[in-house]
Amino acid sequence: MIDSAVKRMLTDHQEKFLIPGSVVANVMNTNNLYHAFLVLTKVRYAKIIVLDKDGKYRGLLSLPMITEQMLETESVDVEKLKHIKVEQVMQTDAPTIVDPYDVEQNLHLLTDQPFLPVVAENGDFTGIVTRREIFKAVNHLAHDIDEEYDITSKH
Ligand code: AMP
Numbered sequence: 001m002i003d004s005a006v007k008r009m010l011t012d013h014q015e016k017f018l019i020p021g022s023v024v025a026n027v028m029n030t031n032n033l034y035h036a037f038l039v040l041t042k043v044r045y046a047k048i049i050v051l052d053k054d055g056k057y058r059g060l061l062s063l064p065m066i067t068e069q070m071l072e073t074e075s076v077d078v079e080k081l082k083h084i085k086v087e088q089v090m091q092t093d094a095p096t097i098v099d100p101y102d103v104e105q106n107l108h109l110l111t112d113q114p115f116l117p118v119v120a121e122n123g124d125f126t127g128i129v130t131r132r133e134i135f136k137a138v139n140h141l142a143h144d145i146d147e148e149y150d151i152t153s154k155h
Helices: 004-010 033-043 063-070 078-083 103-109 131-148
Strands: 018-020 026-028 047-051 057-062 115-119 125-130
Touching (some): 004 131, 026 033, 033 047, 033 057, 033 078, 057 063, 057 115, 063 078, 103 131, 125 131
């Protein structure tokens, strides 16, 4: 359990935790990898969200998942990408969260993930929580806790 004072400070600016889906780069599950390759190269993110036509979350896609498909023994075949769909190679086992403001869960999961997709119970994609935004909250805690609390050593 996180101490209540620490939790209070971590959630002081919790409205910034959620990056809304409307500004999160995505590809569709039915897009081909050629298209996804262009999108990923352009947005410059390591991994992006995969959605279906109804806006439901389906998985994550990274550049290595694509480049692996175009590798031949001694060459690369970019044309091959036009015949493979995103849903055939995307990652589907990444952790997702329902509540972007559960700071304890965020801290725990963001240790191993750079961002967490926020997915409603009905599968709708809501947005992402990034390690960067949570790290800002930790920074605020580390620098400002003594302005709001008296901290005394027990030893
Ligand atoms: P950050 O902590 O801001 O560096 O973000 C960590 C990761 O979250 C990035 O490498 C991306 O994979 C993902 N990410 C952050 N912002 C966006 C966005 N607007 N659209 C898509 N992915 C994003």
